[in-house]
Amino acid sequence: MSNKLQALIVTALFLSLGLLWFLKQDPALNQLNATLKADPTLQAYPYAFHTLKIENGVATLTTPRSPEVSVLQFLQIAQPHLDTSNPDSPEMIAAQKALAAVQEQAAKLAKAQAGITAVAWEIDRSWYASHGLIVE
Template sequence: MSNKQQLLIVIALCCGLALLWFLKQNPALNNLNAALQADATLQAYPYTFRTIKIEGDVATLTSPRSPQVSVLQFLQIAKPNLDTSNPDSPSMIAAQKELAQVQEQAADIAKAQPGIKSVQWEIDRSWYASHGIIVE
């Protein structure tokens, strides 16, 4: 096989992979993620909410909140300067309220997108894994 033939095969494979990637893109999902990333409040928060999937009129977004992981574990990672030794302290209560408000804002942004009526949350296992916590 000549070098020219090999080059044409490589170019054809690259074009095929690019086409496959393009066809698998979900414009609604990309638009929702762009809207989440464009929000100044969400940008300022130490956790990035993102869309995993859209099925019908339901968007599934990642969340650091779950019965599987204590909110204290999340806050220890997200806000390392926060004293988490007393969960009833005013600063801890404020941090938990802030998380709830930011997550609610992410849901509101999602529901403001065309065709999205509700939001489901899924624990962000990859985020926790990147911080050394395995979520079962």
């Protein structure tokens, strides 16, 4: 096989993969992720919410909150300067309220998008794994 033919085959393969990737993109999902990323309130928080899927008007967003992981574990990772030994301290209560507020802001932004009527939450296992905590 000649070098030109090999180069043509490789180029065609890369173009096919690029086209396949482009066709699988969901514009509504990309738009919602861009909206979440651009929001100043969410930008300032140490966890980035993002959209996993949109189906039948329901946007599924990632969250660090879940019955599987205590909020204290999340705050130890996201805000290591906090003293998590006393969950009833004013600083811990404020940190928990701040997390609830940013999650509420993410949901509000999602519901403001055309065609989205509800938000579902899914624990962000990959975020926790990247911080050394495996969530089952």
